Structure formats: structure tokens, C-alpha cells
Amino acid sequence: MEFSILAESFNKMESTRKRLELTQFLVELFEKTPHDVISKIVYLIQGKLRPDFEGIELGVSEKLVLRAAKKSLGINENDIITTLNKIGDLGTAISNTLEKKTQTGLFDFGIDSDTYDEAIFDTKANTVERIYEVLWSISQLEGAGKNIQDKKINFISSLWNKSKPTEVKFVTKLLLGTLRLGVAENTVMDALAIAYSGNKENRKKLQHAYNVTSDLGNVAETIATKGIEGIEKFEIILFNPIRPMLADRVKSETEAIEKIGSEFAAEYKLDGERVQIHIEGEKVVLFSRSLERIESYYPDIIEKIPKNIQADNIILEAEAVAINENTGEFLPFQELMHRRRKYKIEKAVTEYPISLNFFDVLYCNGKNCTELSYKERREILEKHVKEDGFAKYIPMNIVKNKNEIEDFMENSINAGSEGLMLKMLDKPYQAGSRGSHWLKLKREYRNELGDSLDLVVIGGYFGKGRRTGNYGTLLLATYDEDEDTFPSICKVGTGFTDESLDQLYQILNSKVSIKKNPRIISEMEADVWFEPELVIEVVASEITLSPIHKAAMNAIRKDAGLALRFPKFTGKIRVEKAVEDASTNEEVITLYKGQKKIAHDKNLM
Numbered sequence: 001m002e003f004s005i006l007a008e009s010f011n012k013m014e015s016t017r018k019r020l021e022l023t024q025f026l027v028e029l030f031e032k033t034p035h036d037v038i039s040k041i042v043y044l045i046q047g048k049l050r051p052d053f054e055g056i057e058l059g060v061s062e063k064l065v066l067r068a069a070k071k072s073l074g075i076n077e078n079d080i081i082t083t084l085n086k087i088g089d090l091g092t093a094i095s096n097t098l099e100k101k102t103q104t105g106l107f108d109f110g111i112d113s114d115t116y117d118e119a120i121f122d123t124k125a126n127t128v129e130r131i132y133e134v135l136w137s138i139s140q141l142e143g144a145g146k147n148i149q150d151k152k153i154n155f156i157s158s159l160w161n162k163s164k165p166t167e168v169k170f171v172t173k174l175l176l177g178t179l180r181l182g183v184a185e186n187t188v189m190d191a192l193a194i195a196y197s198g199n200k201e202n203r204k205k206l207q208h209a210y211n212v213t214s215d216l217g218n219v220a221e222t223i224a225t226k227g228i229e230g231i232e233k234f235e236i237i238l239f240n241p242i243r244p245m246l247a248d249r250v251k252s253e254t255e256a257i258e259k260i261g262s263e264f265a266a267e268y269k270l271d272g273e274r275v276q277i278h279i280e281g282e283k284v285v286l287f288s289r290s291l292e293r294i295e296s297y298y299p300d301i302i303e304k305i306p307k308n309i310q311a312d313n314i315i316l317e318a319e320a321v322a323i324n325e326n327t328g329e330f331l332p333f334q335e336l337m338h339r340r341r342k343y344k345i346e347k348a349v350t351e352y353p354i355s356l357n358f359f360d361v362l363y364c365n366g367k368n369c370t371e372l373s374y375k376e377r378r379e380i381l382e383k384h385v386k387e388d389g390f391a392k393y394i395p396m397n398i399v400k401n402k403n404e405i406e407d408f409m410e411n412s413i414n415a416g417s418e419g420l421m422l423k424m425l426d427k428p429y430q431a432g433s434r435g436s437h438w439l440k441l442k443r444e445y446r447n448e449l450g451d452s453l454d455l456v457v458i459g460g461y462f463g464k465g466r467r468t469g470n471y472g473t474l475l476l477a478t479y480d481e482d483e484d485t486f487p488s489i490c491k492v493g494t495g496f497t498d499e500s501l502d503q504l505y506q507i508l509n510s511k512v513s514i515k516k517n518p519r520i521i522s523e524m525e526a527d528v529w530f531e532p533e534l535v536i537e538v539v540a541s542e543i544t545l546s547p548i549h550k551a552a553m554n555a556i557r558k559d560a561g562l563a564l565r566f567p568k569f570t571g572k573i574r575v576e577k578a579v580e581d582a583s584t585n586e587e588v589i590t591l592y593k594g595q596k597k598i599a600h601d602k603n604l605m
């Protein structure tokens with residue numbers, strides 16, 4: 001398939017944010033796509049080469065692209081940088097500069113077989129297949145030595161050869177991971193359903209297939225080659241993560257009973273990290289809540305857990321929690337975060353011991369368990385997983401009324417957990433959805449705002465006094481799902497300890513960007529801008545209308561956004577959350593309206 005078809009399609013998609021138009025462009029693209037390329041197309045649309053959980057990285061920096069441009073395109077670096085400073089995107093800057101230089105509109109620098117590998121440069125046809133293959137080869141290069149850098153430059157040059165400026169633009173964006181078409185997974189699934197089954201309603205079936213495998217390319221290939229029947233037969237694949245089921249929040253025991261009836265399971269809501277564990281024999285793979293591979297942080301789980309399992313293969317969910325080994329008491333999430341380090345992990349394992357607390361089983365002995373009820377799943381869990389000092393079932397009680405919930409909540413808080421998860425006994429596991437079959441009841445929901453917020457760190461301000469040399473204050477943002485951007489909502493400068501400031505400084509230092517990332521929406525000044533990659537938790541006393549901040553702009557009042565009043569860092573750096581899982585504008589609007597309602601109700605009393 002000609003790469004120009006894809007580039008043209010990208011161009012159209014970049015020009016709109018309207019979901020219906022995007023869907024239409026995707027349908028047109030899929031109709032032109034041969035079945036054996038569809039999975040690649042679907043990954044590339046999302047700026048990836050493979051599903052996220054495989055962790056494939058290109059490791060190409062702007063600096064390297066500039067070096068490649070100088071070498072093979074013969075463009076002066078300063079020309080590009082001048083354009084880059086105006087436009088803010090290197091892909092566009094290079095293609096614009098190139099457009100001015102080439103008369104033919106086609107870049108062709110021939111092959112010097114001493115310098116370049118001819119096989120890669122066989123550019124008779126500039127196809128999606130070839131571009132993908134070269135990108136893949138780049139991703140497979142390990143190390144950072146000069147030799148590797150030179151190889152990467154050659155590969156990058158080969159990607160540009162015989163390309164039109166539009167193609168150069170998009171190939172460069174793919175290389176740098178800056179392709180942002182604003183196409184959500186749901187939109188891709190709508191388009192797949194229309195293109196391959198003629199019925200948008202089939203999206204639900206695709207959604208199910210995606211939720212159990214987390215691999216949109218596979219889903220696309222299946223519907224293209226086997227039709228909707230193939231999708232209906234889609235099954236869980238061991239070692240492919242299942243998208244997690246999430247819980248709705250409730251503010252009181254009474255609200256919980258209203259929502260889920262008179263008898264349900266109450267489990268401790270432990271304050272640790274959610275881990276999805278796939279096991280077959282000695283092979284153990286761990287996924288985080290955002291479906292990243294996390295084996296390196298938990299060598300103790302890998303080593304200890306196979307002997308607790310009495311099944312040929314199994315997929316389990318558990319909460320890993322830091323504990324005090326002497327008393328068995330659960331420790332806060334912050335303790336566990338000491339495990340999130342690249343080096344000296346053995347030391348962290350000894351210093352910060354954990355227990356693993358199982359709460360669900362999704363697959364066992366080759367069979368899907370997600371369609372079974374909670375009760376049946378808990379039985380399977382207790383049958384196939386043995387408890388010991390390290391592995392436990394999460395504490396659970398069947399509760400029937402408000403008093404029983406309150407008593408169990410008391411125990412849970414005393415044991416050092418956050419509150420309770422309340423789960424309907426007869427309901428299945430709904431992968432990838434947040435609904436009322438599971439509810440969470442946290443103690444902190446009784447605070448003024450009703451909930452904490454998970455916000456994205458976008459900027460920093462250097463501290464004074466004791467905080468000199470650290471970021472004393474951070475600029476935070478929500479996630480705008482419609483626009484795929486991060487609008488600012490507040491500055492936070494309280495709640496930090498010296499230790500958390502040091503920890504944040506170390507994490508954030510690797511995220512400093514020269515220019516403000518275009519996905520950040522803010523008119524604030526900052527001493528430093530960060531790539532939007534880190535989520536932290538804050539509480540606040542109130543949400544107010546704001547002339548300065550951009551979160552939920554125009555949603556409540558024209559020309560006003562929403563801001564947090566008296567925000568305070570809770571101490572939780574939520575490294576296990578992707579920025580797209582941060583609190584959304586919608587959630588902030590709901591909280592804003594909720595506080596209005598409480599104020600109104602109070603006035604009436």
C-alpha cells in the first residue's frame with residue numbers, strides 16, 4: 001500500500017477534531033487498505049508500532065532527527081530551527097523547509113551503498129510496509145553508542161528518501177512520537193465496524209474484543225479477515241493484558257445500598273498498586289493498571305508466586321501493598337513507590353517488603369472467567385491460589401446493611417487501608433468499564449470537595465528558602481478527552497515533604513521540555529515546562545470559576561475555566577496512572593456541580 005495514501009489521510013484527519021468527520025476519513029482509509037496491512041495502519045494511526053503493553057520504543061530524539069536532516073536532506077539546521085520555533089513541530093518544520101528547497105516536490109538523494117544499507121534503500125515503492133519495517137528496525141536497535149546513533153540516522157534518512165514533503169512530515173512525527181490525530185480508540189472502532197460490517201452498532205462487539213486483549217491491531221485484522229463472526233469468537237489471550245474493570249464512587253453507605261441492593265461483598269480497598277498477573281508454569285508477566293509491564297519492580301512476585309498457584313495457567317488481579325513485616329500492618333502507597341526505580345531494586349525489595357492481595361481471577365486453566373459471577377470467581381480464586389505469608393486473599397465480608405458496612409469500614413481503616421470496595425455478588429467482570437457493579441467508598445470522600453483529583457504535572461516553579469534547588473510549586477492540569485489536551489487547573493505548593501519534593505524533582509527533571517508541549521493549554525508562565533507524563537494526587541477545598549485556568553473552559557460560563565481553591569498534594573505520585581487516566585474535565589464539572597448542589601441543599605435546611 002502506497003504510504004502517500006496514509007499520509008493524505010493523516011493530513012485530512014489533522015484538519016478536524018470532529019468525531020464524525022474523523023470516523024468518515026478512517027472508513028475511507030480502511031476501505032483502501034489491504035487486509036494484510038490493516039493492523040499496521042491501525043497502530044500507525046495511534047502513533048505506535050505495536051500495542052502499548054509490548055513497550056516498543058523508537059528512542060529517536062529531536063536532536064537525532066536534526067542530525068539526520070543535515071546529513072541527508074542537506075538542510076541547514078538553523079533554517080529548520082527558525083521554522084520550528086514558529087511552528088512548534090519538527091515534522092512540519094522539516095517538511096516546510098524541504099518544500100521551499102525542492103522544485104519537484106519530491107525528495108530523492110539516491111543511494112550511496114558505502115554509507116547506506118541498500119536493502120533498506122530499495123525505494124522503488126514507498127509503501128506503508130517498507131516504512132513500518134524501517135521503523136521496526138529502529139525500535140530493535142539497542143544501546144546508545146555512536147554506532148547505534150549512526151545506524152538510526154541511516155534508517156531515518158531512508159524513511160525520507162523519495163518522499164513528498166507531506167510524507168516527510170508524517171514519517172518524522174511517527175519517529176518522534178508526536179503524531180496526534182486526536183483519534184480515540186472508540187473512533188477507530190466505530191470506523192472498523194462501519195468499514196467491515198456496514199453497521200456501527202457492531203462497535204460494542206469490537207469493544208469487547210479490545211477490552212479482553214488490549215490489542216486494537218489484532219481486533220482490526222480479525223474483523224477484516226474473519227468478519228464479525230471472528231470478533232464474536234474473540235477470546236482472552238494469556239500474556240495480553242485485560243483492560244481493568246473500574247469502580248464508581250459513592251459518598252456514603254446509604255448511597256451504596258441504594259445503588260447495589262441489600263447484599264453484596266465488601267472488600268478492603270487497599271492503598272497499593274493494582275497488578276494483573278499472568279502465569280503459566282514458571283512464566284510470570286505483570287501488568288500495571290495502565291497495562292505497562294512492571295516485572296522489574298517486583299522480582300519478589302515473580303520468584304514467589306508460581307508456587308502458590310494450583311492451575312496450568314491463570315490470570316489474576318491483586319493489590320501489591322507495602323507492609324510492616326513485623327506487625328503485618330498495611331503501609332501507605334508512598335512507601336510502595338520506593339520500588340519504582342531502575343537501579344538497586346534488590347535493595348528496595350528488602351527495604352520495602354510487600355504483600356500481594358488477590359481480589360479477582362479472570363482466566364483459569366484455559367477458560368475465560370470474566371463472564372462468571374463475582375461469587376463464582378471468588379470460589380475459583382480460593383481454590384486455585386494458596387495463601388501464605390506473602391500471598392493473601394483480600395479481606396472480604398458479605399454485608400447486608402449499613403451497620404455491617406460501617407463496621408467493616410472501621411476494620412479496614414484500622415488496618416491501614418483507604419476504605420471499601422463494594423461488589424455485586426451476581427455480576428460478571430466487565431473488562432474496560434467503570435460502572436455500578438463495583439463501588440468505592442473512601443474515607444476521604446467525606447472531605448469538603450468529596451474526592452481527590454489525579455492531575456497532570458505540566459509546569460514547575462523553583463522554590464525558595466528550604467526548597468531552593470527544588471520545584472517548590474507545580475502547575476497542574478486535567479485531561480480534556482475531547483481535545484486530547486491538558487488544560488491547567490491550579491498551582492500547588494502545599495502538602496509536600498522534603499522527601500516528596502526530592503522524589504518529584506528527580507522524576508520531573510527527565511521530563512523538562514525546551515518548549516511548552518502543544519497539548520498543554522495554559523496562559524500561565526512557568527519557570528520550566530514538563531512533558532505531560534506524570535500524574536499526582538491532590539485534594540482541594542473548592543472548585544471555582546477562573547479567568548486564568550483553562551480546565552473545562554466555557555463549560556459553566558463563557559470565557560471562564562475552572563480552578564481548584566487551596567489545593568494540597570496528598571503525597572501520592574501516581575506513577576501507575578497514564579496521563580490519559582487523570583481526572584477529566586467532565587469529572588471536574590461533576591464535582592463543581594456537586595458542591596453547588598450541597599450548598600443549595602444546605603441553604604434550604
Ligand code: ATP
Binds near residue numbers: 247289359
Ligand atoms: P483510585 O483513585 O480510587 O485508585 P482509580 O481510578 O485508580 O481510582 P478505581 O476503579 O476508581 O481506579 O479504584 C479501584 C482501584 O483501587 C484499583 O485500580 C485498585 O488499584 C485499587 N483496589 C484496592 N483494593 C481493591 C479491591 N478490593 N478491589 C478492586 N480494586 C482495589
